[in-house]
Amino acid sequence: MFEVTIEARWTLRLDGGPALPERTIALLLAVAEHGSLLRACAAVGISYRHAWALIREGEALLGMSLLEMERGKGSRLSPLSEKLVWAQRRIAARLSPTLDSLGSELEAEIGRVQHENDAVLRIRASHGFAVESLHQRLNRDGVLNELRYCSSTDAVASLALDNCDLAGFHIPIGEFEPAAIEHYRRWLQPSTQRVIGLATRRVGLIIARGNPKKIYGIEDLARGELRFINRQPGSGTRFLLDLLLRRAGVEASSVHGYEQCELTHAAVAAYVASDMADVAFGVETPARRFDLDFVPVHTERYFLLCQARRLQDAALQQALRTLCSPEFRAAVNQLAGYQADNAGQVFELAQAFPGQWPRPTRSARSRAKASADPA
Numbered sequence: 001m002f003e004v005t006i007e008a009r010w011t012l013r014l015d016g017g018p019a020l021p022e023r024t025i026a027l028l029l030a031v032a033e034h035g036s037l038l039r040a041c042a043a044v045g046i047s048y049r050h051a052w053a054l055i056r057e058g059e060a061l062l063g064m065s066l067l068e069m070e071r072g073k074g075s076r077l078s079p080l081s082e083k084l085v086w087a088q089r090r091i092a093a094r095l096s097p098t099l100d101s102l103g104s105e106l107e108a109e110i111g112r113v114q115h116e117n118d119a120v121l122r123i124r125a126s127h128g129f130a131v132e133s134l135h136q137r138l139n140r141d142g143v144l145n146e147l148r149y150c151s152s153t154d155a156v157a158s159l160a161l162d163n164c165d166l167a168g169f170h171i172p173i174g175e176f177e178p179a180a181i182e183h184y185r186r187w188l189q190p191s192t193q194r195v196i197g198l199a200t201r202r203v204g205l206i207i208a209r210g211n212p213k214k215i216y217g218i219e220d221l222a223r224g225e226l227r228f229i230n231r232q233p234g235s236g237t238r239f240l241l242d243l244l245l246r247r248a249g250v251e252a253s254s255v256h257g258y259e260q261c262e263l264t265h266a267a268v269a270a271y272v273a274s275d276m277a278d279v280a281f282g283v284e285t286p287a288r289r290f291d292l293d294f295v296p297v298h299t300e301r302y303f304l305l306c307q308a309r310r311l312q313d314a315a316l317q318q319a320l321r322t323l324c325s326p327e328f329r330a331a332v333n334q335l336a337g338y339q340a341d342n343a344g345q346v347f348e349l350a351q352a353f354p355g356q357w358p359r360p361t362r363s364a365r366s367r368a369k370a371s372a373d374p375a
Helices: 022-034 037-044 048-062 079-114 129-140 152-160 177-187 218-222 236-248 265-273 284-289 314-324 326-333 362-372
Strands: 067-070 074-077 121-125 145-149 166-172 193-207 228-231 279-283 293-307 346-348
Touching: 022 037, 022 048, 022 074, 022 079, 037 048, 074 079, 079 129, 079 145, 079 265, 121 129, 121 152, 121 314, 129 145, 129 193, 129 293, 129 314, 129 326, 152 166, 152 177, 152 236, 152 293, 166 177, 166 193, 166 236, 177 236, 193 265, 193 284, 193 314, 218 236, 228 236, 228 265, 236 279, 236 293, 265 279, 265 284, 279 284, 284 293, 314 326
Parallel strands: 121 145, 121 166, 228 279
Antiparallel strands: 067 074, 166 293, 193 279, 193 293, 193 346
8 A cells, every 4th residue: 555755844054055954953853852962873873973973064054053062961952953953843743734634635546546446435533643543554454545634623514515434523521522512513413423432532731841830720821921822713622622711710812822823732732842832732642742741631532423324334344443453442542641442332423422312213213223234
């Protein structure tokens, strides 16, 4: 199966001179991640001597130091290097999901030539790390699929319009479940649709290491000195934040940065990691990847919505086998804040969200069963 990888590249030069080599930026990123030049050399796969050659070459190109030596503590990043590392992380956090979606689209189009008789499993989903793992596992299992990230609202609307086969969306557990179901209700059809369990995940406040701003809960977002970075309108994460703010009695207008937004959990975490914001609201995984702290606030379930009549399609059957596999569940359970609870289990909407719809009559259940059974 073809795999398409698209990576963002950027260059830095001084006054039109030669560009700083990509390998130098990779080395600086490794220093930031591993805490020393020696360990960074092992991670990048170069000798200590070669590393210093790259550093000296970069300093000559840019006219500023990249590493600073401190007696007894080895080398550390200079202010310029810290900004270069910040830029690399920011670019990756903002662009990687978009590039991954485009890569998946190209894989599907090119794959149609290789698998001309196979259907493409079209997935539209809110950004998340479990659905990213599913896409990767489906590729390994040889299932031709196309993943496009969008808001939860757009995903379920896409399924209602028959523009996808699986729509990823997330619902908070507990008191906010009715409000979330009401938010999506216009696109949900209990008699003809099913939901497939993917994972549960923790959402909360992403903050700097050591919590220097003493941020402990949603109510702290009202403190005017705190800089907040939000998710985009239409995202399920922003919807949950609004519910939490309302419960805490906090007006959105009092949150400094409420209108400033990014498209992914990784991107808001990168904002905090680069000290462009003091706090963000998102899932735990990117917080840990950026060496940030995390304050759990709520737990939500991530589902894949599908049409009941499509459950017997070959591609969907393979997706269910992948979701139920020990390998997939192990991969999800390794993600910080995620658990592969009910992964691959198919529910009627009334089963997944009891009390949100009237119980169907016997004749309605029979019609629903008939629509889900293969012809």
